[in-house]
Amino acid sequence: MTGDWTLNALNREGRRLSAALRGAPAARYDLTQVGKLDTAGAFALIRAAGGELDPAKVEARPESQRLIELVAEAAAKREAPKREPRGWHEMTVRIGKGVVSTGYDAFDTLVFAGHLLIVLAKSLVNxxxxxxxxxxxxxxxxxxxxxxxxxxxxxxxxxxxxxxxxxxxxxxxxxxxxxxxxxxxxxxxxxxxxxxxxxxxxxxxxxxxxxxxxxxxxxxxxxxxxxxxxxxxxxxxxxxxxxxxxxxxxxxxxxxxxxxxxxxxxxxxxxxxxxxxxxxxxxxxxxxxxxxxxxxxxxxxxxxxxxxxxxxxxxxxxxxxxxxxxxxxxxxxxxxxxxxxxxxxxxxxxxx
Incomplete structure (x- = not known):
């Protein structure tokens, strides 16, 4: 692989690479001849490899190798599904949020009243x-x-x-x-x-x-x-x-x-x-x-x-x-x- 693997230089190359690598998940990748490499180029390579890429199969310069490892690690992360509270747990969460919100509202009301009293005092003086x-x-x-x-x-x-x-x-x-x-x-x-x-x-x-x-x-x-x-x-x-x-x-x-x-x-x-x-x-x-x-x-x-x-x-x-x-x-x-x-x-x- 040669050339610059950047966002501006890729254009349609990502799709062409995906078509070339389809059915060859065990391939090794030689990026030693690649000039510039950014996160877009690294992600295009990972996506072409099927979404998962073993950095050990990549030969590249140290800085490019490190960038590919970081992008591969970020792409491999999956957000854990958030469990919504149900039943009794949901009721306690709603009650807790209501109590906290009431406390904040009470504090904001005191701040509002204090500011208004200051304006009232200034108006009485002048x-x-x-x-x-x-x-x-x-x-x-x-x-x-x-x-x-x-x-x-x-x-x-x-x-x-x-x-x-x-x-x-x-x-x-x-x-x-x-x-x-x-x-x-x-x-x-x-x-x-x-x-x-x-x-x-x-x-x-x-x-x-x-x-x-x-x-x-x-x-x-x-x-x-x-x-x-x-x-x-x-x-x-x-x-x-x-x-x-x-x-x-x-x-x-x-x-x-x-x-x-x-x-x-x-x-x-x-x-x-x-x-x-x-x-x-x-x-x-x-x-x-x-x-x-x-x-x-x-x-x-x-x-x-x-x-x-x-x-x-x-x-x-x-x-x-x-x-x-x-x-x-x-x-x-x-x-x-x-x-x-x-x-x-x-x-x-x-x-x-």
Whole structure:
């Protein structure tokens, strides 16, 4: 064999060599006259010999001999088939991965919260650092634009509560207490709960998608290169916007829910507006309203935090964006329900 056995020089010689050596596995190979030899040439010789080549059958210069030995050793290796876990083993592996992933998520959440607290402290020291234009723009999108859906949903929730209360209490001749049922349910629970769940599906997903798309387009990295803190420019304004708008939307949801309950009691029980609101003031009172409103800042922090954090975790592909947006909505709704349950237990212990 003569000439150069390199990638550029081989061309069709590999197939010609395979045809020449077919049926002669015991041949010896004299490469002493070969000029240049690279890994492509060595692999072509090994493939022509049937995929396995004994280096002892090759006569070549020392450097070529060593190269052939290395390529033959690499070509002879076969990747061992990986056994997939089954049954109990598979379940324990999934549980272990879930626990480790939860630990990493908890650590990343603490890092996110710490960075946000630093930005909050800087903003309190120097309020001029706050991007008020972004805050008002986001407050309009997350607050004013959400008033119709919050009002309509709360109206029907109040109507359903009133209808159920009227039908159940009618059996005991206590239909008038449907007013107290509507007042307590709407003022204490459903106003903030409906508002927070709607904003979780509306604003948390929006925050995650907006920040995630900026991450995909490397706009966040560009902001860091220019010396702009993404938390200060993207995350903090969204926190401020929800902190302002959720109490407003909770108030709107309260009025809409009471109007829905009033519509049912007026049409079914013939309880007029004056009597309805008189019983609300006398027997329900403002305490339940303030209890519901006290949850609003916590809900705002949770919704904005989950949406922005999921957006900051988006990778460079569309699949990652979709998974993070879905996770933002699911995590936010789950957190809202858990927080509402915790508040219910707390106020029950405090007898409020």
């Amino acid at each position: 309020p001029l650092r706050i991007r008020w234009a972004s805050v008002f723009s986001l407050a309009e999108r997350a607050g004013l634009d959400a008033i119709p859906i919050v009002a309509v949903t709360s109206f029907f929730i109040g109507a359903v509560v009133g209808l159920l209360g009227a039908n159940m209490l009618r059996e005991f001749g206590a239909q008038v207490f449907a007013v107290e049922l509507i007042g307590v349910a709407v003022l204490r629970e459903f106003n903030i709960l409906i508002t927070a769940i709607l904003l979780a599906g509306r604003s948390a997903s929006s925050f995650a998608a907006e920040i995630g798309s900026m991450k995909m387009n490397q706009e966040v990295d560009a902001m860091k290169v220019m010396g702009v803190d993404p938390f200060e420019a993207l995350v903090f304004p969204r926190f401020m916007a929800l902190l302002v708008t959720i109490p407003l939307l909770t108030f709107v949801a309260t009025l809409a829910g009471l109007c829905g309950g009033l519509a049912v009691t007026w049409s079914v029980l013939d309880i007029g507006p004056s009597f309805f609101f008189q019983r609300i003031l006398e027997y329900v009172g403002p305490t339940h309203f303030w209890v519901g409103l006290s949850k609003a800042p916590i809900m705002a922090i949770v919704i904005a935090g989950i949406g922005c954090r999921q957006g900051m975790e988006v990778g460079g592909d569309v699949e990652s964006l979709g998974r993070r947006v879905t996770a933002a909505v699911v995590h936010a709704i789950f957190a809202i329900i858990m927080i509402d349950a915790a508040f219910a237990l707390l106020y029950m212990e405090l007898d409020i």
